[in-house]
Amino acid sequence: MSETPPELLRLRQSIDNIDAALIHLLAERFKATQSVGVLKARMDLPPADPAREERQIARLRDLADTAGLDPVFAEKFLTFVIAEVIHHHEQIAHQQAADEQGETR
Numbered sequence: 405m406s407e408t409p410p411e412l413l414r415l416r417q418s419i420d421n422i423d424a425a426l427i428h429l430l431a432e433r434f435k436a437t438q439s440v441g442v443l444k445a446r447m448d449l450p451p452a453d454p455a456r457e458e459r460q461i462a463r464l465r466d467l468a469d470t471a472g473l474d475p476v477f478a479e480k481f482l483t484f485v486i487a488e489v490i491h492h493h494e495q496i497a498h499q500q501a502a503d504e505q506g507e508t509r
């Protein structure tokens with residue numbers, strides 16, 4: 405087996421760094437959306453906001469296109485992220501309701 409070319413190693417290291425940055429960015433995003441979920445539960449707002457989600461998808465499709473990223477891929481990725489956020493918001497709302505139920509007993 406031959407040795408990996410230095411150029412390939414350099415490119416892979418760059419990809420690894422980008423992957424790490426993406427994970428950290430997603431973690432920060434989910435910290436923010438968790439706070440949104442808590443606020444929505446306190447204010448008795450629904451976990452999903454379809455109008456905002458639609459605007460965000462359109463905005464990020466445009467950003468993706470400008471950045472040279474396939475807008476369809478960007479939309480699929482964002483749709484997955486939004487679904488996870490909504491799931492977390494539903495869990496937060498359920499926990500909030502259960503906590504309030506416990507307080508009224």
